[in-house]
Amino acid sequence: MASKIRLDRFLSESGYGTRKEVKQMIKKGIVEVNSVSAKDPSFKVDPEKDSVTVEGEDVFHTDEFYIMLNKPEGYITSTKDRELTVMELICDIPRFENLFPVGRLDKDTTGLLLITNDGELAHRLTHPKWKVPKVYIATVKGKLSEKEIEKLEKGINLGDFVTKPAKVKVITEEETTSEVEIEIKEGKYHQVKRMxxxxxxxxxxxxxxxxxxxxxxxxxxxxxxxxxxKEIEKLKRATGLLP
Known part of the structure; x- marks a missing residue:
């Protein structure tokens, strides 16, 4: 028999936003439990028995977690380390210790990091076979020439491997720096920096x-x-887990 959990936690775990965001939704009166309006975020629901809707749409709770984190600088992409890890940023999630990051971002790299407990999806997202693209915004020293952009786009020999063709677009140029968007389909160690x-x-x-x-x-x-x-479905389609 499943134990009851708070309504705000139920909605957050079901993909309806952060705990703060779902509390606002609940207080607006757009959430119903068993066809009755529920405006108390602490109201307890049974995930297996109770019917929960948001603006009339059924909410389905799951034991699989799919989380997007906007990683800041200074955190290691690991589940355990002597230094601060990204897991510190999600430690309010139930059973967070069972989750793990998909791939890695360097300590000084920021941005989108997927965290889950879906091992098969994580494997496919990081496996070269599925060629899942990753887009980065890099601030680099100097200005890139057309020839340098062409080298990056065709694939570049980094010594231990040759990169696959990338997509490169210069966003802005200053006197001494440039902001560049780059899309790659691998995830080698320090790859973008090395390129x-x-x-x-x-x-x-x-x-x-x-x-x-x-x-x-x-x-x-x-x-x-x-x-x-919808986001989970798109990820699974991109990796062949859904047709």
């Missing part, structure tokens, strides 16, 4: 803005949200 270093433009800042069909959007740095059902 720009190879063409003579060391990375100053790096932020991931998308991972496959997932977009970071306006999620504040250091905060997380649960993925929606």
């Amino acid at each position: 720009f270093e190879k063409v003579g433009h060391p990375v100053i800042k790096l932020r991931r803005t998308s991972f496959g069909p997932l977009k970071l959007g306006n999620l504040p740095e250091g905060e997380y949200r649960f993925l929606t059902d």
Whole structure:
């Protein structure tokens, strides 16, 4: 028999936003439990028995977690480390210790990080076979020439491997720096930094803005949200888990 949980937690775990966001939804009166309006975020529901709707749409609770984190600088992408890890930022999630990051972002890299307990999806998202694209915004030293952009786009020899073709777009140029969007389909160690270093433009800042069909959007740095059902479906389609 499932134990009852708070309504705000139920909605947050079901992908309807952060605990703060779902509390606002509940107080607006758009959430019903068993066809009765529920305006108290602490109201207890039984995930197996109670019917919960948001604006008339059924909500389905699951034991599988899919979380998007906007990783800030200074955190290690690991479940355990002597230094601060990204898990510190999601420690209010029930059973968070069973979750793990998909792939990695360097300590000084920010942006979209997917955290889940779905091992099969995580494996496919990081496996070269599925060629899941990742988009980064890099602030680099200097200005890229057309020839340097062409090298990055065709694939560049980093010594231990040759990168696959990338998509590169210069967003802005200043006197001594440039902001560049780059899309890659691998996830090798320090890959983006090494690519720009190879063409003579060391990375100053790096932020991931998308991972496959997932977009970071306006999620504040250091905060997380649960993925929606549609986002999960898109991820599974992108990796062949759904037709």
